[in-house]
Amino acid sequence: MWGLVRGQANPRVRHLRQLLGDVHLVRGDLLDQGSLIAAVEKVQPDEVYNLAAISYVPMSWQQAELTGEVTGLGVLRVLEAIRVCSGISASRSPGRGQIRFYQASTSEMFGQVNQSPQNEQTSFHPRSPYGVAKVYGHLLTQNYRESYGMFAVSGVMFNHESPRRGAEFVTRKVSLGVAKIKLGYERQLRLGNMHASRDWGFAGDYVRAMQLMLARDEPADYVIGTGVTHTVEELVDQAFRAAGLEWRDHVVTDAAFIRPAEVDRLCADPTKAREELGWEPKIGFEELVSMMVDADLALLAASGGAEGDSFGTDSW
Numbered sequence: 001m002w003g004l005v006r007g008q009a010n011p012r013v014r015h016l017r018q019l020l021g022d023v024h025l026v027r028g029d030l031l032d033q034g035s036l037i038a039a040v041e042k043v044q045p046d047e048v049y050n051l052a053a054i055s056y057v058p059m060s061w062q063q064a065e066l067t068g069e070v071t072g073l074g075v076l077r078v079l080e081a082i083r084v085c086s087g088i089s090a091s092r093s094p095g096r097g098q099i100r101f102y103q104a105s106t107s108e109m110f111g112q113v114n115q116s117p118q119n120e121q122t123s124f125h126p127r128s129p130y131g132v133a134k135v136y137g138h139l140l141t142q143n144y145r146e147s148y149g150m151f152a153v154s155g156v157m158f159n160h161e162s163p164r165r166g167a168e169f170v171t172r173k174v175s176l177g178v179a180k181i182k183l184g185y186e187r188q189l190r191l192g193n194m195h196a197s198r199d200w201g202f203a204g205d206y207v208r209a210m211q212l213m214l215a216r217d218e219p220a221d222y223v224i225g226t227g228v229t230h231t232v233e234e235l236v237d238q239a240f241r242a243a244g245l246e247w248r249d250h251v252v253t254d255a256a257f258i259r260p261a262e263v264d265r266l267c268a269d270p271t272k273a274r275e276e277l278g279w280e281p282k283i284g285f286e287e288l289v290s291m292m293v294d295a296d297l298a299l300l301a302a303s304g305g306a307e308g309d310s311f312g313t314d315s316w
């Protein structure tokens with residue numbers, strides 16, 4: 001297995017090696033076409049998973065152009081690297097071998113929804129530069145499949161979480177906040193819109209869906225989610241209760257975390273994935289939240305409360 005790493009002396013490499021001991025690393029950057037061609041040439045992969053992006057929605061307003069470059073045009077550069085290295089020309093002949101490509105698309109493409117739950121036919125109305133860039137990557141993946149006959153597929157993933165989630169995202173911000181309050185390091189947790197609803201699932205289940213998608217005989221796109229939605233307030237309630245705390249004693253709403261345009265409610269209809277991939281999520285909402293709170297309690301107990309200090313406090 002290979003992972004693409006960008007930058008010089010990237011500080012995340014050490015962390016990556018701790019998590020994935022046997023992963024090989026290759027240099028490359030989604031902003032640099034030549035580096036991606038060189039990486040594909042070197043690795044000669046059977047499958048390519050493009051999970052790289054600027055993925056924090058609030059950042060996409062602060063750095064909208066960079067988000068377009070990385071999250072949107074980055075998909076074009078990866079597809080082009082695969083096309084060039086496979087010897088595929090505009091004639092739609094599959095060329096040498098058949099590298100299978102997975103694009104990480106997102107429920108943020110649905111945005112202001114006109115149908116609930118959302119399935120593969122639901123139209124897009126993204127609400128952030130991030131969502132707009134992801135629509136570009138999604139449509140381009142479909143276009144390369146249609147133009148060149150490439151095995152290129154897109155998974156429309158709803159929010160997927162785990163103890164490895166960055167602390168700027170609400171699930172981890174809450175689980176870390178709960179752990180800090182429980183262990184006496186902090187008293188308060190400041191959050192934005194408590195009324196937004198998300199379909200939260202466990203990241204491990206979603207990675208399994210990605211692999212199933214690339215193992216199919218024919219390329220196709222799938223919506224991946226649990227089909228169950230909860231508000232941020234329900235998430236908060238669940239997390240505080242998991243630690244024996246009452247959230248109303250600690251949570252303060254702060255306008256600094258309210259977004260310029262919000263996605264109010266998302267809920268997946270994963271029927272196609274269930275029927276064609278045989279995919280079902282194994283971990284439900286309550287188990288997921290408890291897993292994250294327990295992991296952060298253990299992490300903070302081991303680190304003396306230092307973990308996560310620099311995260312989760314940035315407003316958009």
Ligand code: F7E
Binds near residue numbers: 191232
């Ligand atoms: O926000 C609300 C916030 O930042 C969830 C990314 O992986 O999933 C993720 O995008 C909700 C929003 O995730 C805070 O307004 C309230 O309504 O955890 P989030 P996201 O924006 O849904 C999709 C599928 C992706 O593709 C993205 O890459 O929670 N919320 N208070 C807050 N959110 C944050 N981050 N911090 C707060 O204090």
